[in-house]
Amino acid sequence: MTAARSSAAWEWNPSTWRDLVVTHQPDWPDSCELTRARLRLASEPPLTSPEDVREVRQALAEAAAGRAYVLQGGDCAEPFGVAARRGALAKDKILGVLAERISHAMDVPVLTIGRLAGQFAKPRSEPTEVIDGEVMPTFRGLAVNSPLPVASQRVPDARRMVTAYHSARAVMDDLARRRTGDHHGRTSRDGLSWRHNGMWVSHEALLLDYEEALVRVDPNTGGWYLASTHFPWIGERTRAADGAHVEFLSGIANPVGCKIGPDAVLDEVVALCAKLDPERRPGRLTLICRLGAHRVRTLLPPLVRAVRDAGHPVVWMCDPMHGNTRTTGTGVKTRHLDDITGEAEAFHETLHELGEWPGGLHLELAGEDVTECLGGSGVPDETVLPRRYTSLCDPRLNNEQALLTVEGVLRSGLP
Ligand code: PEP
Ligand code: MN
Numbered sequence: 001m002t003a004a005r006s007s008a009a010w011e012w013n014p015s016t017w018r019d020l021v022v023t024h025q026p027d028w029p030d031s032c033e034l035t036r037a038r039l040r041l042a043s044e045p046p047l048t049s050p051e052d053v054r055e056v057r058q059a060l061a062e063a064a065a066g067r068a069y070v071l072q073g074g075d076c077a078e079p080f081g082v083a084a085r086r087g088a089l090a091k092d093k094i095l096g097v098l099a100e101r102i103s104h105a106m107d108v109p110v111l112t113i114g115r116l117a118g119q120f121a122k123p124r125s126e127p128t129e130v131i132d133g134e135v136m137p138t139f140r141g142l143a144v145n146s147p148l149p150v151a152s153q154r155v156p157d158a159r160r161m162v163t164a165y166h167s168a169r170a171v172m173d174d175l176a177r178r179r180t181g182d183h184h185g186r187t188s189r190d191g192l193s194w195r196h197n198g199m200w201v202s203h204e205a206l207l208l209d210y211e212e213a214l215v216r217v218d219p220n221t222g223g224w225y226l227a228s229t230h231f232p233w234i235g236e237r238t239r240a241a242d243g244a245h246v247e248f249l250s251g252i253a254n255p256v257g258c259k260i261g262p263d264a265v266l267d268e269v270v271a272l273c274a275k276l277d278p279e280r281r282p283g284r285l286t287l288i289c290r291l292g293a294h295r296v297r298t299l300l301p302p303l304v305r306a307v308r309d310a311g312h313p314v315v316w317m318c319d320p321m322h323g324n325t326r327t328t329g330t331g332v333k334t335r336h337l338d339d340i341t342g343e344a345e346a347f348h349e350t351l352h353e354l355g356e357w358p359g360g361l362h363l364e365l366a367g368e369d370v371t372e373c374l375g376g377s378g379v380p381d382e383t384v385l386p387r388r389y390t391s392l393c394d395p396r397l398n399n400e401q402a403l404l405t406v407e408g409v410l411r412s413g414l415p
Helices: 031-045 049-065 082-105 157-181 207-213 245-248 266-276 296-311 336-351 399-410
Strands: 069-074 110-115 128-131 134-137 201-206 216-219 224-226 231-234 254-260 284-291 315-318 325-326 333-335 358-364
Touching: 031 157, 031 207, 049 069, 049 110, 049 201, 049 224, 049 315, 049 358, 069 315, 082 110, 082 157, 082 315, 082 336, 082 399, 110 224, 110 358, 157 201, 157 207, 207 216, 207 231, 207 245, 231 245, 231 284, 231 358, 266 284, 284 296, 284 358, 296 336, 315 336, 333 336, 336 358, 358 399
Parallel strands: 069 110, 069 358, 110 201, 201 231, 231 254, 254 284, 284 315, 315 358
Antiparallel strands: 128 134, 216 224, 325 333
16 A cells, blocks of 8 residues: 555545556556557547446446346357357347346346446466466456467457457447337336346456546546446455455446455455445445355355445345356366356345345356356256357356246245
8 A cells, every 4th residue: 555545635546556456467568569558448439428327327226225136147258359249139138038037027127237348358366277288378358368279379468458449349339229229029018127228238347457548537527437338347356445456446436346255254345345335325336246056145144244234235146157167077167057046046045034135146148059057958968068168268158047047046035
């Protein structure tokens, strides 16, 4: 912590995170390329508007108050270009189907948020990996390096951040066209759903050089907002309350999410809430819990009580994916549908027992017929996994598995 930071005169700006410890950033080899990429991004048009960001925040406030449900989903790591555009439309479609199902069963509006138009950077536990005997840097998302198993392609390249922006922009343009186009079949049975507004977007705000360059001033309020997305979140590995990522997101007007894993210490979570939601405003903060199927019933109640005692009206969201990742005997990363539905059901039941509203579900899903997670009729056993395993990072649900997860949630004792 710097002297300036602890003084009363400390004031946030988009680059104050640079004074703090920052983790999971690439070691960009060429500082001139990095500067050029940052300047270029800073001169590009915003991807979201302050009005839309405010609307998402208001919708999340409804979820915090128990009057709405949030469905967030998409790839672990998004592809570029045409694949990103095709993937986004497929995800819009399945999220819409799931939202209609939930809205109908729960009789509340469902807000759909894609994990896309910016989900291009990954934190990794290991900086290097060995492929066919060769040591190389790990893949960190297309905004950083290539997934190809070639050491030279794995070197971080700052120009990729500009490509990432343009890829996100093409997706946003497609979504906007959908929104203003034919709405037939896209509104819910009673107008309760927000589906007619289309899908909002989110991603992990990990690459702070990218995010900082896309902070803009809201001309109506004079405040700062993050124009790279509607709803940025902080990952499990970068949520230190005194770290750079939390500092960065503390000063922007967008609603923000934060992942909470099984190792989270209660005092840390309370400190995090204090920093991200000092005014205790409904809709500002969503805690995305990813505790694991076998630990959620034990770990969730003290967490909920601590946050409630501290007075933060958060949205409690369940990510049943990231606490349940396994590797098969042949080295394939997968997840069992039983674990995913098990955690989702236990999460909803536990919140219900605590008198709190389970505000939403966060899924990694493809919108396509992939074979990455185990379960359902399409992926009965491990031998099927390699057939259509196309994820750039973590295993995603196919449409049948996503529907089965939602049906599990709907069985878990909701009103
Ligand atoms: C992710 O959402 O892909 C991710 C890396 O999650 P977490 O930060 O919860 O591990
Ligand atoms: Mn993931």
